[in-house]
Every structure is written in C-alpha cells, then in structure tokens.
Amino acid sequence: MIQIENLSKRYGQQVVLQLEHLDIPAGERFGLVGNNGAGKTTLFSLLLDLIRADTGEVRSKGEAVAGHDAWKAYTGAFIDDSFLIGHLTPEEYFHFVGELYGMNASDVSAFLAPFAEFFNGEILDSGKYIRNMSKGNKKKVGIAAALLGRPEVLILDEPFANLDPSSQIRLKQLIRNLPAGLTVLISSHDLAHVTEVCERIVLLERGQVVRDIKDAPERALQELEAYFAQ
Numbered sequence: 498m499i500q501i502e503n504l505s506k507r508y509g510q511q512v513v514l515q516l517e518h519l520d521i522p523a524g525e526r527f528g529l530v531g532n533n534g535a536g537k538t539t540l541f542s543l544l545l546d547l548i549r550a551d552t553g554e555v556r557s558k559g560e561a562v563a564g565h566d567a568w569k570a571y572t573g574a575f576i577d578d579s580f581l582i583g584h585l586t587p588e589e590y591f592h593f594v595g596e597l598y599g600m601n602a603s604d605v606s607a608f609l610a611p612f613a614e615f616f617n618g619e620i621l622d623s624g625k626y627i628r629n630m631s632k633g634n635k636k637k638v639g640i641a642a643a644l645l646g647r648p649e650v651l652i653l654d655e656p657f658a659n660l661d662p663s664s665q666i667r668l669k670q671l672i673r674n675l676p677a678g679l680t681v682l683i684s685s686h687d688l689a690h691v692t693e694v695c696e697r698i699v700l701l702e703r704g705q706v707v708r709d710i711k712d713a714p715e716r717a718l719q720e721l722e723a724y725f726a727q
C-alpha cells in the first residue's frame with residue numbers, strides 16, 4: 498500500500514530522517530515508536546505531503562504522494578490541531594468534512610453513532626467551538642473526522658496522548674474494530690497501547706529504523722521496554 502524509498506529530510510545540517518526502504522502492506526496495523534525528536538511526526542508529515550523530502554519518495558498505491566492528489570481521497574489523518582477548524586462546533590466540522598466525501602447530514606449522524614462512548618457526552622451538542630475544547634476532546638474530534646470518509650489508510654500521530662484512561666481504552670477498542678482491510682499507522686509513546694493495537698512496530702532512533710518487529714505483540718513490548726530502559 499505504502500512504499501518508502503531512500504527517504505531523507507534535513508533541517509540545516511541535521512538529518513532528522515533517513516529511511517532506505519519501508520514497505521507497509523494494505524491492511525497492516527503499523528505502530529511507530531521512538532524518543533522525542535526521533536522523527537515520527539516528520540515521517541507522517543512526509544506521508545501526507547505536508548513537508549518536502551530532501552531525497553527519495555513516498556508512494557501510495559504505487560503513485561508518488563508528493564505532487565499528486567489520488568491518495569487524498571482514501572487517506573484519513575489526524576496529526577495535530579491544524580487539521581481542525583477552531584471557529585466551528587464539532588457538528589459543523591463533521592458536516593463540513595462529510596460533505597467533502599459526499600455525505601449528507603443523516604449519513605454523518607449515522608457514522609458518528611458508534612463514537613458515542615468515545616465522545617463521552619462531551620463532543621456533540623456541547624455548544625462549544627472546537628477552539629474552546631480541551632486537548633483531549635479536540636483529539637477525539639480529529640480522530641473521528643479522520644475516519645469520516647471511510648478511508649483505506651488511516652494515519653494518527655500520538656492518538657493516545659492527552660486522552661483520559663477511559664478514552665484510551667475506548668480508542669483501543671475503536672481501533673481494534675476498524676475494518677480488517679484498513680491500513681493503520683499510529684505513532685505513540687505508550688508502548689503497551691501501541692503493541693496492543695499494532696501487529697508491527699517500527700522503532701526510530703535519530704531518524705533511522707533500529708527495530709522492525711512483526712507479528713509478536715508480547716515480544717514487541719518486552720523488546721521495546723528493554724530497548725528504552727537502556
């Protein structure tokens with residue numbers, strides 16, 4: 498689904514990302530971990546053509562992401578608050594995004610119904626503008642909106658951060674219940690959560706892949722804890 502070839506990004510003299518080759522097959526649940534500044538958000542920003550690579554490219558369904566639009570129709574993402582529109586209420590925002598995907602008001606309401614528990618009564622009908630919502634509630638709006646177009650690829654940067662424990666648990670359930678064919682890329686500092694919901698974990702250190710652990714969530718957690726305890 499997604500191929501990365503010879504991808505690098507530099508800021509000044511500092512190379513912050515250098516990936517020779519990474520292949521993310523369709524339907525994979527891909528977790529990305531690494532210490533602060535390891536390059537996780539940089540990688541996701543390159544996957545979404547938000548920044549320019551210095552070398553190499555990201556391809557989605559065989560087509561370069563940079564400079565092309567086809568991937569946008571089937572890729573949902575939430576990286577940070579810049580994806581939101583602060584002067585709208587969550588309902589207005591969901592309807593705005595839904596319209597982009599040809600959904601009418603009742604389609605959007607039906608789509609949001611399974612999010613009721615995750616929203617915990619604080620998102621819909623709150624009468625608040627998104628800009629006035631808490632960090633965790635903004636994140637809930639962004640995650641739900643990323644799924645609105647029923648994407649084939651979902652990219653979430655640190656989705657568990659700022660969520661209360663109940664919401665983290667509900668988000669894990671939500672991710673587990675996503676359609677089987679959906680390719681999901683999640684970055685996280687929460688090793689237990691990310692190994693629970695992802696079958697593959699890539700560990701970045703100073704912009705390079707230092708571990709690529711597949712099909713072994715329990716071993717992944719042990720291996721990652723041992724790595725970060727060093």
Ligand SMILES: Nc1ncnc2c1ncn2[C@@H]1O[C@H](COP(=O)(O)OP(=O)(O)OP(=O)(O)O)[C@@H](O)[C@H]1O
Pocket residue numbers: 508513531532533534535536537538539540
């Ligand atoms: N616009 C920028 N200008 C200069 N340096 C940048 C810029 N954006 C990112 N960097 C640097 O790139 C490196 C990787 O940052 P990135 O945000 O990708 O890390 P991260 O793994 O997401 O970190 P965190 O876990 O703290 O969110 C860091 O050293 C960061 O300071």
